[in-house]
Amino acid sequence: EDERFFVEDLSRRLLDFLGSRTLFPHELLALADTAERDGGLEQGAADRFLELATSAFALSPDPVDRGWYAELERVSSVAADIGGVGSTHINHLTPRVLDIDELYRRMGAHGIEMIDQIQGPPRWDGPDILLRQTSFRALAEPRLFREGDGRVVQGDLRVRFGEVEARGVAPTPAGRRLYDRLLVEADNRSRNRPDLPREDVLRAVWEEHLPRTDVDMARSDLAYYTFAVRADRPDGAPPGDLVTLLDDGWVDVTPVVYEDFLPRSAAGIFASNLSGESSADASRTSAPRDRDWLSERIGRPVVDPDELYAHQRDASLRAVAAALGLERIALPG
Known part of the structure; x- marks a missing residue:
């Protein structure tokens, strides 16, 4: 439906093709309904x-x-991967690791072809924000192809990779806005x-603009944390604001892990694994896609992740307030 990529005739044929597929058998869907009920x-x-x-x-x-x-691959390798076959498959799995730089180095040392660089924020000596991603390149896997004359021949496709x-x-909304500004600054410096190296440019920008500790990130309201009363807290009456509680050693901080998507980093992963450039007509209209559209399509509300992160932070602050005998704790700003 995105006119920048799909002309009317191709869009119609693609929708017809997708509509003719049965990705999940009726028995599987019935069992899923039973499990949910x-x-x-x-x-x-x-x-x-x-x-199943x-x-x-x-x-x-x-x-x-x-x-x-x-034909679809001339538009985009992603379009061909999704709409060029009669079934679906898992494109990639994404395990979480503790030291992605060491993993990147060791996989390369084992002869595994990695993408050009780790995507996302740089490695530095301050708090990690958002997420960093990398992958090995999609493997050429044997597939059968039907030619225009009806012959079936052996070939291969690169569609699955490890991320x-x-x-x-x-980050809080303020932290995310700062992150976006830092990316623009890094882009300008790289030009x-x-x-x-891009990593060195990013690291320099990070070191100039981001706090070096989790406590300072929390004090600046740049990221979400949960809080707990310290066993070695000071004597006397506790302050009623978070900044002073942090400065005077009343509470400890624990990062709230970012659990969302990072489009620019993911785009770097996919671009590194595609077999060709996408073809788009910028003069045509894009397809509007937002949270409401997605909620309608899946039949469920899509929750704002900031609401979930803030809920974790606020619940911990209520527990701290109760433990210290405070009515409430004022947030920074």
Whole structure:
């Protein structure tokens, strides 16, 4: 439906193709409905559910229509991956790691071809924010293709890759705005100094503009944290504001982990694994997509992640206030 990528005829044919697919068998959907209604499945039904679910995401042995796949690939490799085959599959899995730089180094040392760089914020000696991601390049896997003359031949496709991530603290809206400004600053510096590694430019910008400790991040209201009363807190009457509680050693901080998506980093991952450039007509209209549209499509509300992060922070502050005999604790600003 995005006219920048899909002309009317191709859009119609693609929607017809997608509408003709049956990605999940009726039995699987019925078992899913039963599990949701009853809060689970009996052992036999659960085993059958797992069998059907994993089969639904396996690479199909059916031949891929070479001409149709190539037509979509001229628009985008992502379009071909999604709409060029009659089934679906898991594109990638993303385990979380503690030291993504060490993983990147060791995988390369084992001869695994990695993408050019780790995506996202830089490694530095302050708090990690948002998330950092990297992956090994998509592997060429054997697939059958149906040619225009009906022949079925052996070929390969690069569609599945392994991604890893290291997650940091979730930024507040103010912290996210600062992060976006820092990216712009890093982009400008990189244009002026193309000889400098991108990671070094990012690190320099981070060191100039971000607090070096979690406590200072919390004091500046740049990230979400939960709080707990310290066992070695001072004597006397506690202050009623968070900044003073932090400065005077009344509470400890624990980062709230960022659990959302980071579009620019993910785009870097996908771009590094695509087989070609996308083709778009910027003069045409894009398809409007927002949270309300997504909620309607999936039949469930999509929660604002900031509300979830703030709920964790606020619940911990209420517990601190109760423990210290305070009516409430004032946030920074």
